[in-house]
Amino acid sequence: MRTSECCDIVVAGVxxxxxxxxxxxxxxxxxxxGSPVRAAETHGMAQRGGSVITHIxxxxxxxxxxxxxxxxxxxGLEPAEALRYAHYVSKGxxxxxxxxxxxxxTVTTGRAKYPPLDEILAPLRxxxxxxxxxxxxKLAANAGNPQAMNVVMLGALSKYMPLREEIVIESLRESxxxxxxxxxxxxxxxxxxxxxx
Amino acid sequence: xKEYLLGNAAIARGILEAGAGVVTSxxxxxxxxxxxxLAPVSKEYDLHIEWSVNEKVALEVAIGASWTGVRSAAVMKxxxxxxxxxxxxxxxxxxxxxxxxxxSSDDPFCHSSQNEQDSRRYAQFACIPCLDPADPQxxxxxxxxxxxxxxxxxxxxxxxxxxxxxxxxxxxxxxxxKIKKSPTSHAFVxxxxxxxxLPAHARQRHSVLLDKQNAIKTVLKNAPWNRHLLVLKGxxxxxxxxxxxxxxxxxxxxxxxxxxxxxxGTFPPPDDLCAEFIKHVSKxxxxxxxxxxxxxxVERAARVHNPELEILGKNTGHIPRDGELDSRxxxxxxxxxxxxxxxxxxxxxxxxxxxxxxxxxxxxxxxxSHRAAYYAMKQVFGTDAIFPSDIGCYTLAVDMGTIDTCLCxxxxxxxASGIRFGGEDRDICCSIGDSTFLHNGMPGLLNAxxxxxxxxxxxxxxxxxxMTGHQPHPGxxxxxxxxxxxxxxxxxxxxxxGADFVETVDPYDLNATLETFRKAKxxxxxxxxxxxxxxxxxxxxxxxxRRKPFRVNDNCIGxxxxxxxxxxxxxxxEDRARINALxxxxxxxxxxxxxxxxxxxxxxx
Ligand code: SF4
Ligand code: SF4
Numbered sequence: 001m002r003t004s005e006c007c008d009i010v011v012a013g014v015x016x017x018x019x020x021x022x023x024x025x026x027x028x029x030x031x032x033x034g035s036p037v038r039a040a041e042t043h044g045m046a047q048r049g050g051s052v053i054t055h056i057x058x059x060x061x062x063x064x065x066x067x068x069x070x071x072x073x074x075x076g077l078e079p080a081e082a083l084r085y086a087h088y089v090s091k092g093x094x095x096x097x098x099x100x101x102x103x104x105x106t107v108t109t110g111r112a113k114y115p116p117l118d119e120i121l122a123p124l125r126x127x128x129x130x131x132x133x134x135x136x137x138k139l140a141a142n143a144g145n146p147q148a149m150n151v152v153m154l155g156a157l158s159k160y161m162p163l164r165e166e167i168v169i170e171s172l173r174e175s176x177x178x179x180x181x182x183x184x185x186x187x188x189x190x191x192x193x194x195x196x197x
Numbered sequence: 198x199k200e201y202l203l204g205n206a207a208i209a210r211g212i213l214e215a216g217a218g219v220v221t222s223x224x225x226x227x228x229x230x231x232x233x234x235l236a237p238v239s240k241e242y243d244l245h246i247e248w249s250v251n252e253k254v255a256l257e258v259a260i261g262a263s264w265t266g267v268r269s270a271a272v273m274k275x276x277x278x279x280x281x282x283x284x285x286x287x288x289x290x291x292x293x294x295x296x297x298x299x300x301s302s303d304d305p306f307c308h309s310s311q312n313e314q315d316s317r318r319y320a321q322f323a324c325i326p327c328l329d330p331a332d333p334q335x336x337x338x339x340x341x342x343x344x345x346x347x348x349x350x351x352x353x354x355x356x357x358x359x360x361x362x363x364x365x366x367x368x369x370x371x372x373x374x375k376i377k378k379s380p381t382s383h384a385f386v387x388x389x390x391x392x393x394x395l396p397a398h399a400r401q402r403h404s405v406l407l408d409k410q411n412a413i414k415t416v417l418k419n420a421p422w423n424r425h426l427l428v429l430k431g432x433x434x435x436x437x438x439x440x441x442x443x444x445x446x447x448x449x450x451x452x453x454x455x456x457x458x459x460x461x462g463t464f465p466p467p468d469d470l471c472a473e474f475i476k477h478v479s480k481x482x483x484x485x486x487x488x489x490x491x492x493x494x495v496e497r498a499a500r501v502h503n504p505e506l507e508i509l510g511k512n513t514g515h516i517p518r519d520g521e522l523d524s525r526x527x528x529x530x531x532x533x534x535x536x537x538x539x540x541x542x543x544x545x546x547x548x549x550x551x552x553x554x555x556x557x558x559x560x561x562x563x564x565x566s567h568r569a570a571y572y573a574m575k576q577v578f579g580t581d582a583i584f585p586s587d588i589g590c591y592t593l594a595v596d597m598g599t600i601d602t603c604l605c606x607x608x609x610x611x612x613a614s615g616i617r618f619g620g621e622d623r624d625i626c627c628s629i630g631d632s633t634f635l636h637n638g639m640p641g642l643l644n645a646x647x648x649x650x651x652x653x654x655x656x657x658x659x660x661x662x663x664m665t666g667h668q669p670h671p672g673x674x675x676x677x678x679x680x681x682x683x684x685x686x687x688x689x690x691x692x693x694x695g696a697d698f699v700e701t702v703d704p705y706d707l708n709a710t711l712e713t714f715r716k717a718k719x720x721x722x723x724x725x726x727x728x729x730x731x732x733x734x735x736x737x738x739x740x741x742x743r744r745k746p747f748r749v750n751d752n753c754i755g756x757x758x759x760x761x762x763x764x765x766x767x768x769x770x771e772d773r774a775r776i777n778a779l780x781x782x783x784x785x786x787x788x789x790x791x792x793x794x795x796x797x798x799x800x801x802x
Contacts, residue, residue, distance in 0.1 A: 014557065015559065023366075024201070024366070027201045027366055027368075028201045030201075030368070031199050031200070031201045031368045034199075035368075036367075036368055037201070037366075037367060037368055038332070038365065038366075038367050039365060039366040039367070040361055040364065040365050040366075041203075041364050041365075041366060042308075042364075043226060043227065043230075043309075043364050043666075044226035044227065044308060044309035044664070044665070047559070048559040048560060048561070048562060048590070048593060049557075049559055049560050049562070049765060050557055050558055050559030050560075051557045062443045062444070062446060062447035062524065063331075063332070063361065063440055063443035063444050063447065063523070063524060064332075064361055064365040064366075064367070065361065065444075065523045065524070067447075067523060067524050067525045067528075068523075068525055070525075080554050080555065080557070081557070083547075083549070083550050083553075083554060084550060084554055084557075086547055086550060087547055087550075103768070104555050104556065104557035104558075105558075105560050105763065105765045106555045106556050106557070106558070107555045108760075108765065108767070108768035108769065108777075109760050109761070109763065109767075109768075109769060110757075110760065110769045112555035112556060113555065114555055115553040115554070115555075119549070119553055120553075122549075123547055123549045123550065127547065
C-alpha cells in the first residue's frame with residue numbers, strides 16, 4: 001500500500017474530546033525527529049459535538065489525506081466513531097479503541113440506539129489485523145482526570161508509532177499546561193502499559 | 198528551521214515575511230485562522246489587522262491601503278469573494294500600488310459552506326493571476342511571492358488555498374524568509390486617471406488590463422510553482438493543479454508506472470511548459486478539484502500543439518467536478534488511463550457501520566441561547582409560519598422546525614420580504630445572527646421597512662461570531678487585536694433603519710421571550726424586530742462565567758417535554774429525564790418542565 005517509512009494514522013472521535021490536540025502532539029514530535037509529516041484536521045461546523053476525524057501521515061511528503069483502507073493505525077477515541085471511520089484502516093493495520101461511549105444526542109433523546117460494544121468491535125476485528133480495546137476514559141479518571149483520555153490513547157499509540165517515546169513525551173510536555181502535566185504523564189504511562197507488546 | 202504549522206498559520210507567516218502593513222478579513226471557515234494567527238504579533242510588526250464588517254468592506258479597506266503604497270491582503274472564504282466581487286472586478290482595471298493579495302479559501306465538499314464554487318474562475322473572470330498552493334509550505338512561500346508578483350504587475354493577485362491546505366498541518370520551513378516590518382510612512386498620490394473609474398478612464402484601464410495579459414504570462418513563465426517530470430518511457434501524462442498534484446504523485450508512486458507529470462500552481466498556466474508537455478504525450482489526464490479550469494486550458498493548447506492528444510478528465514468522467522479529490526480517486530483514474538486493472542482494495546462490506554451506528558450530527562451546545570430563542574419562536578408562531586433563517590451556529594437548529602431557508606449571509610430578511618410579497622399570507626418570522634446582521638442584514642432590514650414588508654425579524658444576538666471561532670464584531674466593543682473600541686448597539690441600528698417595533702429580550706427568560714414574540718406577532722406597525730440577546734455560552738464559559746447546573750428530581754413524570762427541547766445535557770433514561778455533566782445551567786429546561794421536576798443544584802461540589 002505504501003512506502004515502508006510512512007506511517008498513516010487516522011484519529012476518530014467526537015468534537016471536544018481533544019482530537020486536534022492529540023494530533024498536534026504527534027505532529028510536533030515528528031518535526032522534532034526531523035521527519036516530514038502531513039495532517040488534515042476537522043475545523044468549523046462539525047466541531048460542535050459532531051464526529052471528527054484527523055489524518056496524520058508520518059514520513060509522508062504527499063497530500064494530507066490518508067487513503068481509504070490505507071491507515072496503519074486507527075485510533076478511536078470513542079467506539080462508535082472508530083467504527084464510523086473503520087473504512088480507513090488497512091488490512092494489515094491495527095485499531096486502538098477507547099471503549100467508553102459518548103452518547104450522541106440522537107441517542108440521548110431516544111431517536112436512535114447506541115449499539116452494544118461487541119457489535120462495534122466485531123466488524124473492526126474482521127477488517128484489520130488486530131484490535132486493542134481499552135477503557136481509556138476510566139484509566140484516565142484513575143490517573144486523576146477523565147479529560148486526559150486522549151493522552152491515555154497517546155500512550156497506547158506510542159507503542160506502535162515510529163517515533164521515539166522520549167520525543168513524544170517532550171512534545172506532550174510542551175503541549176499541555178504545566179499544572180496538568182503530572183496527570184498527563186500518568187495517563188501516558190497507563191495507556192502505554194495497557195498495550196505492552 | 199521547521200515548525201509544525203496549520204496551513205492558515207503558514208499563510209499568516211508569509212504575510213509577515215512579505216512585510217504587509219494592512220490585513221483585513223471577515224471570519225469564514227476555512228480562512229479564519231489567518232488573521233487569528235496574526236493577532237498576537239501584529240503590533241510588533243506594525244501591521245494593522247481588522248475583522249471588517251464584511252468581505253466587500255475588507256477588500257475596499259485593503260485597496261485603500263494598497264493605493265498608499267503599503268502591502269495589503271484581504272482574506273475571506275470563497276463565498277466571501279461573491280460579496281467582494283464588486284470591488285474585485287474593477288480593482289483589476291485600476292490596479293494596485295502596494296502589493297495586494299486577495300486570499301480566498303475554497304471548500305471542496307462543502308465541509309463548512311453552502312456551496313463549493315471555484316475561486317480560480319474569479320481570477321479568470323477578472324483577468325488577474327491566481328496561485329493554487331498544494332500544501333502549507335507552498336502556501337507560505339506563494340504568499341510572499343504573490344505580493345511581489347502583485348507589485349511587479351500592478352495587479353491584485355488571488356491566492357486560493359482549499360480546506361485541505363488551510364486546515365492541513367505540516368512541517369514548514371520558516372527559516373528562509375526574514376520577517377520584515379512594514380515601512381511606516383505612506384501617502385496616497387492623486388491620480389484620477391487610475392483611481393477614478395469614470396467610463397472614460399475605465400475604458401482605458403480595461404485595455405491596459407488586456408495588454409497586461411501577456412506580461413502576466415511572461416512573469417509566470419518561470420514561476421517555481423509549475424514543474425514537470427518527463428519520463429522517457431510511455432507517452433501518457435498527468436497534469437494536475439494545486440493539491441491534486443500531490444494526490445497524483447502519490448498515486449503514480451503506488452502504481453509504479455511510467456507517467457510523465459506536470460504540476461501547475463499558477464493560473465494562467467505557463468504556455469511553454471505546457472506546450473512542451475502536450476507535445477511529449479499522446480494521452481493526458483487532467484486532475485484538478487472542482488471546475489475544469491486547467492482542462493479547458495489544455496483543450497485549447499492541444500488544438501495548437503497536439504491536435505491528436507487524447508484528453509481525459511472531467512469531460513470523460515475520470516475526475517468528478519464536485520466534492521474533493523484524494524489519492525485514491527487519482528489512482529483509479531490513472532490506472533484507468535493506463536488500462537491497468539489494479540484491484541483497488543475496496544472497503545470491505547462494513548454495512549454494519551451504516552446499519553447500527555447512531556447519527557452524530559453537530560448540534561447547538563448545551564445552554565446555547567439560540568435553542569431557547571427558537572423554542573419560544575416556535576411556541577408563538579406555530580408550525581405553520583414561515584421561518585427564513587441565515588448563516589451561523591443557529592443553522593444547526595435545523596431540526597427544531599424554525600429554519601426554512603439558508604441561502605447566503607444576510608439573505609433571511611430579504612427572503613422573508615420576498616415570500617411576503619410573493620403572496621404568502623401566513624406569519625413570517627425570520628432569524629439572523631448578530632454578526633450576520635451587521636455583515637449584510639442591515640440593508641435587508643432597511644429595505645423591508647421601506648417597502649412595508651409585514652414580517653418579524655429576530656436578531657439572535659449572542660455577542661460574537663460563534664460558528665467560525667468566536668471572533669469579535671462591531672457590537673462587541675473589541676477589535677481583532679483584542680483592544681477596546683466603541684461598541685455599537687444593534688437595537689439602535691434597527692431603530693435607525695426605520696423599525697418602529699424593536700424589543701430586546703433575554704431568551705433564557707422563557708416567559709418574557711414568549712411574551713415579546715407574541716407582541717411582535719400581533720404588532721400593528723407591520724414590521725417587528727425582536728433582539729434575543731444572551732451571550733454565546735461557550736464564549737461566556739471561556740471568559741470564566743459559571744452557572745449552577747440543573748438536575749431532575751422525583752417530580753419527573755417522564756413526559757419528555759424537556760428532552761424534546763434538544764439540549765445535549767438532557768437524556769432520556771428508563772422513562773425519566775436525566776441531566777448529565779454537560780449542563781451549563783441556562784435554566785431553560787426548568788421553565789419548560791410542566792411538573793417542576795428540574796431544579797438548580799444548590800451545593801455544587
Ligand atoms: S458556540 Fe455558542 S452560539 Fe455556537 S452553538 Fe455553542 S453556544 Fe451556541
Ligand atoms: S439547564 Fe437544562 S437546558 Fe440548560 S444546559 Fe442545563 S440541561 Fe441544558
